[in-house]
Amino acid sequence: MGLKCGIVGLPNVGKSTLFNALSSAKAEAANFPFCTIEPNIGVVTVPDHRLKVLEELVNPQKVIPTVIEFVDIAGLVKGASKGEGLGNKFLANIREVDAVIHVVRCFDDDNVVHVAGSVDPIFDKEVIDSELQFKDLESIEKKIQRIEKIAKSGDAKAKKELASLLKFKEGLQSGKNARAVEIEDEDMEAVKDLHLLTIKPVLYVANVDEGSIQKGNAYVEKLKEEVAEENAEVVILCAALEAQIAEFDDEEEKQMFLSEYGLEESGLNRLISAAYKLLNLITYFTAGVQEVRAWTIRRGWKAPAAAGVIHSDFERGFIKAEVIKLQDYKQHKTEAACRENGKIAIEGKEYVVQDGDIMHFRFNV
Numbered sequence: 001m002g003l004k005c006g007i008v009g010l011p012n013v014g015k016s017t018l019f020n021a022l023s024s025a026k027a028e029a030a031n032f033p034f035c036t037i038e039p040n041i042g043v044v045t046v047p048d049h050r051l052k053v054l055e056e057l058v059n060p061q062k063v064i065p066t067v068i069e070f071v072d073i074a075g076l077v078k079g080a081s082k083g084e085g086l087g088n089k090f091l092a093n094i095r096e097v098d099a100v101i102h103v104v105r106c107f108d109d110d111n112v113v114h115v116a117g118s119v120d121p122i123f124d125k126e127v128i129d130s131e132l133q134f135k136d137l138e139s140i141e142k143k144i145q146r147i148e149k150i151a152k153s154g155d156a157k158a159k160k161e162l163a164s165l166l167k168f169k170e171g172l173q174s175g176k177n178a179r180a181v182e183i184e185d186e187d188m189e190a191v192k193d194l195h196l197l198t199i200k201p202v203l204y205v206a207n208v209d210e211g212s213i214q215k216g217n218a219y220v221e222k223l224k225e226e227v228a229e230e231n232a233e234v235v236i237l238c239a240a241l242e243a244q245i246a247e248f249d250d251e252e253e254k255q256m257f258l259s260e261y262g263l264e265e266s267g268l269n270r271l272i273s274a275a276y277k278l279l280n281l282i283t284y285f286t287a288g289v290q291e292v293r294a295w296t297i298r299r300g301w302k303a304p305a306a307a308g309v310i311h312s313d314f315e316r317g318f319i320k321a322e323v324i325k326l327q328d329y330k331q332h333k334t335e336a337a338c339r340e341n342g343k344i345a346i347e348g349k350e351y352v353v354q355d356g357d358i359m360h361f362r363f364n365v
Contacts, residue, residue, distance in 0.1 A: 003296060004069040005203075005275055006097035010124050013105035014207040014239035019072035021242035022268055040072040046276075046283075046294070047269050050326060050356060054285060054292045057333060066283060066294040068272055071097055091135050095195050099279055100202040101271070102128065103239075106219035107209040121206070121223045129177060132197040137172045139194045140165055164190035172198070180230055201278050204234045205271065213238050214262055235274050237267030282355035286310070287335070303351040307361045317365035321347045324358040
């Protein structure tokens, strides 16, 4: 399954600089709003040390990691929901992503202008939140107008749907994002077709200066306090430093550079890990002499659904799955040795795939 994350933020918060560091695509980074007019897309390899382990054990012809797609979406200004700036284009692009990475400026730099005149991460967050909320409210109200007529006729289903829609309307009007509105599971059905913008999971990136990478700063603390009720994660990184890290081709040199700043891994790695956690994703592997490959699935998926990520025929004609745990593979070195030592489990349709499983599917169509 493909994973697409949209990078959003007000102009000049470091959004395009971060995107450039994350991917091989190069968005224009400039000190003025709207330098990213079209959404730029970069496909980034998901780092996973387990692939290296399997490569050394299996010695395959090729290794195929899983990937994550980052979309650098054009900057947003106050009034975007009413068509100001690049508003409607921004809103259309954000509907297509699985999760939102909201970059918030948490650094001072007199050479980089701020659209509001001063650095204020809460203001930045609220501007984008409010514009997305306005658009969601517009979608909700349009549907309420349609459903109300049916509900007045006595239709029980419509009455129930209307009640759910009104919960979201009240929440949005009070300044809450749709994901923060207190609802029952059944209420989600009423808005499923609306693809609400503020219902998407969000990950906040606090873009700091080099001196604040380890412990953050006052701006970061303000941001963390603000998003505490959303149960949202805040990742601290320095986009300018990530751009430098991206220039290293030699892994050893990169690690030396990171250690100078007291870092064990790049912000990209931490960002991807946080995105996987946010979307409740895990990775399983297939391993053979032709290729070792990583596959992304939702946590909790059963074996047939996991097989379907490879090909729909695998799910449709699923018979069984052979599963090896990575620790057993490392201990016994080969698939044959794992089989001889009883370390290959035969699992059926009800098996819930675990993160790191090495799988081989049997199917018949």
